[in-house]
Amino acid sequence: MKESKLVNFFIYLFLIVFTIGTLYPVLNVFSISLRPGDKLLSTSLEIIPDNATFKSYVELFTNRDFLLWIWNSTFISLVVTITGVVLASTAGYALSRFNFIGKQLSMTGIIITQMFPATMLLLPMYIMLIELGLLNSYFGIIIVYTSTALPFCVWQMKGYYDTIPFSLEEAARIDGCTRFQAFYKIILPLAAPALVITALFSFMAAWSEYIVAAQILQDTKLYTLPLGLKSFQSNLTTEWGLYAAASLVVSIPVVILFVVLSKWLVSGLTLGSVKG
Amino acid sequence: MGCGKKSDPNEIIIWHQMRVDEREVLQRHLDNFMKLNHEIKVTQLYKETEELRSGFIIAAIGGQGPELVYGPEDQVGPFEIMKIIKPLDEIFSEEYLNNFNEKAKVYSNGKLWMLADKLGNHLTLVYNKALLKSPPETDRELIEIGKKLTLDKNNDGKTDQYGLVWNYTEPFFFIPFLTGYGGWVFDDSLNPTLNSQAMISGLKFIAELRDKHKIIPNEADYEIADVLFKEGRAAMLINGDWSWASYGKSGIDYGISPLPLIEETGLRAAPMVSAKGFSINANVKDDKLSIIKKLMEFLLSPENQLQTAKQLNTFPTRKEVYQDPFILKDEILQNSQKQIEFGKPMPIVSEMRAIWDAMRPSYQAVLGGTIGPEQAAIQMQKDAVKKIAELKEDVTSESAEQIFFIIAGIGIFILIILSRKTCISFILTFKENRFAYFFLLPALIVMGLVIFYPFFYNVVLSLSNMNLRHISDWGIIGFDQYVKVFSEPVFYSVFLKTIFWTFSNVFFHVVLGVALALLLNRSLPGKGIFRTLLILPWAIPQYIVALTWRGMFNYEYGSINLIFTKYLMLPAVEWLKSPTEAFLAVILTNVWLGFPFMMIISLGALQSIPQELYEAADIEGARWFHKLKSITIPLIKPVLIPAITLGIIWTFNNLNVVWLVSNAGEPSDQTHILVSYVYKAAFNLYRYGYAAAFSMVIFLILLLMSISLIKKTKATESVY
Numbered sequence: 001m002k003e004s005k006l007v008n009f010f011i012y013l014f015l016i017v018f019t020i021g022t023l024y025p026v027l028n029v030f031s032i033s034l035r036p037g038d039k040l041l042s043t044s045l046e047i048i049p050d051n052a053t054f055k056s057y058v059e060l061f062t063n064r065d066f067l068l069w070i071w072n073s074t075f076i077s078l079v080v081t082i083t084g085v086v087l088a089s090t091a092g093y094a095l096s097r098f099n100f101i102g103k104q105l106s107m108t109g110i111i112i113t114q115m116f117p118a119t120m121l122l123l124p125m126y127i128m129l130i131e132l133g134l135l136n137s138y139f140g141i142i143i144v145y146t147s148t149a150l151p152f153c154v155w156q157m158k159g160y161y162d163t164i165p166f167s168l169e170e171a172a173r174i175d176g177c178t179r180f181q182a183f184y185k186i187i188l189p190l191a192a193p194a195l196v197i198t199a200l201f202s203f204m205a206a207w208s209e210y211i212v213a214a215q216i217l218q219d220t221k222l223y224t225l226p227l228g229l230k231s232f233q234s235n236l237t238t239e240w241g242l243y244a245a246a247s248l249v250v251s252i253p254v255v256i257l258f259v260v261l262s263k264w265l266v267s268g269l270t271l272g273s274v275k276g
Numbered sequence: 277m278g279c280g281k282k283s284d285p286n287e288i289i290i291w292h293q294m295r296v297d298e299r300e301v302l303q304r305h306l307d308n309f310m311k312l313n314h315e316i317k318v319t320q321l322y323k324e325t326e327e328l329r330s331g332f333i334i335a336a337i338g339g340q341g342p343e344l345v346y347g348p349e350d351q352v353g354p355f356e357i358m359k360i361i362k363p364l365d366e367i368f369s370e371e372y373l374n375n376f377n378e379k380a381k382v383y384s385n386g387k388l389w390m391l392a393d394k395l396g397n398h399l400t401l402v403y404n405k406a407l408l409k410s411p412p413e414t415d416r417e418l419i420e421i422g423k424k425l426t427l428d429k430n431n432d433g434k435t436d437q438y439g440l441v442w443n444y445t446e447p448f449f450f451i452p453f454l455t456g457y458g459g460w461v462f463d464d465s466l467n468p469t470l471n472s473q474a475m476i477s478g479l480k481f482i483a484e485l486r487d488k489h490k491i492i493p494n495e496a497d498y499e500i501a502d503v504l505f506k507e508g509r510a511a512m513l514i515n516g517d518w519s520w521a522s523y524g525k526s527g528i529d530y531g532i533s534p535l536p537l538i539e540e541t542g543l544r545a546a547p548m549v550s551a552k553g554f555s556i557n558a559n560v561k562d563d564k565l566s567i568i569k570k571l572m573e574f575l576l577s578p579e580n581q582l583q584t585a586k587q588l589n590t591f592p593t594r595k596e597v598y599q600d601p602f603i604l605k606d607e608i609l610q611n612s613q614k615q616i617e618f619g620k621p622m623p624i625v626s627e628m629r630a631i632w633d634a635m636r637p638s639y640q641a642v643l644g645g646t647i648g649p650e651q652a653a654i655q656m657q658k659d660a661v662k663k664i665a666e667l668k669e670d671v672t673s674e675s676a677e678q679i680f681f682i683i684a685g686i687g688i689f690i691l692i693i694l695s696r697k698t699c700i701s702f703i704l705t706f707k708e709n710r711f712a713y714f715f716l717l718p719a720l721i722v723m724g725l726v727i728f729y730p731f732f733y734n735v736v737l738s739l740s741n742m743n744l745r746h747i748s749d750w751g752i753i754g755f756d757q758y759v760k761v762f763s764e765p766v767f768y769s770v771f772l773k774t775i776f777w778t779f780s781n782v783f784f785h786v787v788l789g790v791a792l793a794l795l796l797n798r799s800l801p802g803k804g805i806f807r808t809l810l811i812l813p814w815a816i817p818q819y820i821v822a823l824t825w826r827g828m829f830n831y832e833y834g835s836i837n838l839i840f841t842k843y844l845m846l847p848a849v850e851w852l853k854s855p856t857e858a859f860l861a862v863i864l865t866n867v868w869l870g871f872p873f874m875m876i877i878s879l880g881a882l883q884s885i886p887q888e889l890y891e892a893a894d895i896e897g898a899r900w901f902h903k904l905k906s907i908t909i910p911l912i913k914p915v916l917i918p919a920i921t922l923g924i925i926w927t928f929n930n931l932n933v934v935w936l937v938s939n940a941g942e943p944s945d946q947t948h949i950l951v952s953y954v955y956k957a958a959f960n961l962y963r964y965g966y967a968a969a970f971s972m973v974i975f976l977i978l979l980l981m982s983i984s985l986i987k988k989t990k991a992t993e994s995v996y
Contacts, residue, residue, distance in 0.1 A: 008800065011795050011798070011800065012800075014795070015795060015806050018792075018810075019806055019809050019810060022809065022810055022812065022813060022868070023809060023812065024835070025813075025821050025824050025825055025828065025868070026812055026813075026816055026821070028824045028827070028828070028835075029816065029820055029821060029824055032820075032824070036526075037506055037522075037525065037526040037527075038522065038526075039502070039503045039506055039507075040499045040502075040503065040823065040827060086718075087718050087719040087722065088719065090715040090716070090718065090719070091715060091716045091718070091719035091720070093715055094711075094712040094713070094715035094716040095716065097712070098709055098711070098712035099709075100705065100709035100712045100713065101698055101701060101702040101705060101709075102702070103712075106716060106720065109723075109728075110723070111982070112979065113723065113727050113728075114922065114925050114926070115925055115929070115975055115978040115979055115982065116727070116731060116929075116971075116975055117929045117931075117950075117951045117954075117971050117974045117975060117978075118929065118931050118951065119931070119951055119954050119955050119958075119959070119967060119970075119971045119974075120730075120731070120734045120968070120971035120972070120974075120975060121727070121730045121731070121734070123334065123734075123737070123964060123967075123968070124729075124730035124731075124733035124734050124737065125726065125730045126334050127334065127337075127338060127733070128729060128730060128733070130334075130335065130338035130340060131338070135340070143722065143725070143726060144726050146722055147722045147723050147725065147726035147727055148726070148727070150719055150722060150723050151723065151727075152922075154719055159918070179711050180711075208817050208818075210819070214323070214327055214331075215331065218289075218321055218342075219319070219321075220319070220321065226817070226819075229817070229819075230324065231322050232296070233324070237295045237296070237518055237519060237522065239296060243820060244820060247816065247817050247819075247820040247821075248816075250817060251815050251816045251817060254815040255808075255811075255812065255815045258808070258811050258814070258815055259808050262804075262807060262808065262811070265876055265880075
């Protein structure tokens with residue numbers, strides 16, 4: 001018993017030191033947000049700077065379009081999340097439960113999309129969006145975000161469905177359910193942890209993305225949070241105080257989501273197997 | 277906000293890269309203009325310099341883009357070659373143009389392409405009046421004053437105040453010392469002249485300021501120079517007109533003065549001076565020109581220029597304004613004007629890009645002490661010649677296009693023949709699997725549209741000659757671009773670095789993730805708090821945290837070195853100055869960013885292991901290590917392997933972190949991985965075809981790697 005107390009002590013010690021190390025860069029961002037005079041760096045180690053001020057936070061909410069950006073980002077992210085969940089849960093189910101021609105091809109294709117370097121899609125995607133007239137519209141950006149989040153989500157859903165025994169649907173079918181009912185009433189509720197993960201990933205893909213948004217949205221009224229954040233910055237002069245404050249505010253919803261969903265996060269992210 | 281909105285005949289959009297205070301002034305002018313002209317609506321849109329350039333190019337080729345584009349005059353070079361802006365001398369009368377300072381009219385090939393409202397963008401000497409009364413006139417005085425003002429106030433062996441600071445690692449900030457020794461970047465016929473005695477002397481001068489006179493910090497980028505001056509810990513600073521106002525705001529009583537005279541040559545250290553102004557998109561229809569002209573005349577009017585000058589300390593371009601008492605009396609503006617007169621105009625040709633890219637690596641290598649100034653000058657010249665050739669490269673092929681279509685046709689035909697059996701059975705089994713297709717199709721359509729279509733587009737681009745010369749009239753030329761990728765020696769060293777980057781990152785992600793998961797899976801009170809806190813690196817936007825990390829790696833003020841020297845009694849490490857350490861710094865940052873994902877995955881896997889297995893092992897008296905080896909690892913392996921595969925793929929292509937922490941590959945372009953290298957080397961010089969081929973190569977490498985990885989793990993899986 002004594003031994004395990006000692007072990008626990010060392011575990012705590014390690015965890016505390018490690019966590020402090022992990023949090024330090026985050027605290028640094030907090031420190032920047034409190035600094036007057038837009039200084040990204042400081043020559044001292046302290047977290048609370050001299051003349052600390054919450055001016056940046058006040059400025060953010062009163063003088064800038066911050067609330068508008070929050071609204072735009074929330075709207076876009078939610079739509080992406082819903083479409084992502086609907087499309088991934090169905091596609092993943094088809095890949096998990098059926099043996100059809102083109103299944104192997106689809107599975108391979110989905111993994112392959114993850115291997116495209118960003119530099120490869122940037123230019124063609126932009127040219128395509130111009131030709132489709134999707135510039136400057138929510139519709140354009142929602143399609144792009146959904147499709148970039150989908151491959152991982154489909155893969156992840158398929159993996160989770162694989163862990164649910166086939167016999168459940170068979171039983172449901174014997175009881176008179178249609179195929180769709182069996183999916184909808186029996187399997188989907190069981191896959192809740194994976195659905196939560198899919199939702200979280202789709203949400204995050206849309207919430208913090210910058211490069212594509214900068215190409216598609218060219219009307220300041222449509223700006224999302226990352227675009228708004230970047231507008232505090234210009235060549236060689238940046239409003240670091242606002243930038244840091246906004247970054248922290250932006251991450252709060254994500255952190256809350258993580259905390260609320262952490263139970264599901266652990267059980268839902270199984271990724272299945274690579275067997276395909 | 278519907279799709280495919282047609283442009284409104286009375287709406288004008290301006291793209292610019294102005295900083296925040298400039299934007300506010302512009303907006304006030306625009307509001308006034310719209311008050312006078314109710315029917316016209318003008319909107320401004322900020323874009324970062326590089327995005328503005330690439331975004332405008334692509335939009336304009338697509339027949340779209342803003343009516344007006346505002347920026348520094350060097351963007352005229354590429355825009356003019358690509359024919360995406362209109363000549364202005366056909367729109368404005370000669371009489372009107374005579375009102376402007378000659379430097380404000382940006383000509384190229386005999387035509388006017390840009391009309392400027394501001395002159396400057398120039399570096400000057402900024403000094404803290406509380407620390408020195410009169411600024412140095414010559415380089416000797418600069419060193420003398422600098423030595424007097426470089427102080428170790430508390431005698432701890434560390435400098436508390438520097439005589440001089442500036443972003444001396446960036447070539448733009450070095451130019452004054454090249455010109456001060458009589459050098460320049462081009463000769464009259466635009467051949468690079470980087471291998472000169474002036475270059476060698478200039479490089480030596482900077483190195484001596486740091487190593488011999490010790491009046492500048494050992495390591496300084498833009499942000500650290502900025503903060504030292506703002507905190508009153510530097511007496512003098514070299515920075516441009518964009519920055520001055522922020523020093524006043526930080527409570528520094530500052531003055532500016534022209535950069536010193538170099539005694540050896542009798543020449544002034546001359547910064548580059550450039551105008552900033554408006555160009556008109558070539559896609560603008562003639563009927564819209566009259567309102568655009570009206571707007572430009574309004575924005576460039578003497579009254580508005582004077583107001584701008586008063587609010588922003590920028591130097592106007594209308595000659596009428598120069599006699600205004602405000603301009604004549606203002607100390608800052610007068611000194612600024614003096615510096616502009618000493619300055620040299622920034623060349624507007626697109627070759628300037630190649631010059632910067634050629635100077636940076638060797639310049640930083642001199643600062644890092646790996647090569648001498650003489651060798652650096654030779655290398656810069658060599659690189660510049662090569663890069664200019666790449667920029668101008670002009671390959672066309674008449675027959676390649678036909679061959680391409682023939683091969684593509686044959687390929688499709690063979691594919692149809694080979695897959696005809698599959699097609700038939702697809703039709704036969706379709707009804708049976710209708711449900712599956714119905715479920716899968718929506719996702720496939722969305723992914724196909726946004727991911728696969730661009731992929732095929734990219735394949736075609738990789739076989740083409742799309743570049744600066746052939747931006748809208750590009751054609752298929754065959755495998756030239758691929759040959760170029762493989763004949764570049766840098767490709768192989770960057771490739772090896774990428775491999776090292778990928779595997780070291782993933783290794784630490786997994787080890788840390790699994791170790792933490794094992795600890796957090798025990799029954800510890802309060803483990804939920806740790807789990808939540810440890811997820812944070814995943815949740816915060818990467819952009820700002822990566823920059824914070826860069827700050828933490830600073831040699832003198834970064835927290836990592838402070839902890840090393842103060843608490844761990846270790847020597848300080850020059851993280852960002854030498855290639856190896858810089859690469860290590862980037863890896864460290866990415867390990868921090870990536871371990872939470874693996875930790876969560878491992879936690880999930882651990883929780884699915886039945887507790888009875890451990891109980892059984894306990895009964896048999898198995899030790900901790902034995903249980904780990906024979907129960908835990910084999911059971912979490914099936915979950916970890918796909919996560920590792922994904923981790924490898926994601927890390928291999930991770931552009932952001934490398935880019936931000938190493939400041940686009942510094943020092944000397946030695947911290948690149950393949951994606952960041954292609955991003956810089958190809959897009960910077962508008963080599964779109966080459967970039968497409970390079971991206972294809974990256975993709976194929978990754979594909980081969982993943983296939984062999986998946987095969988291998990499957991082989992080991994069957995053992996268990």
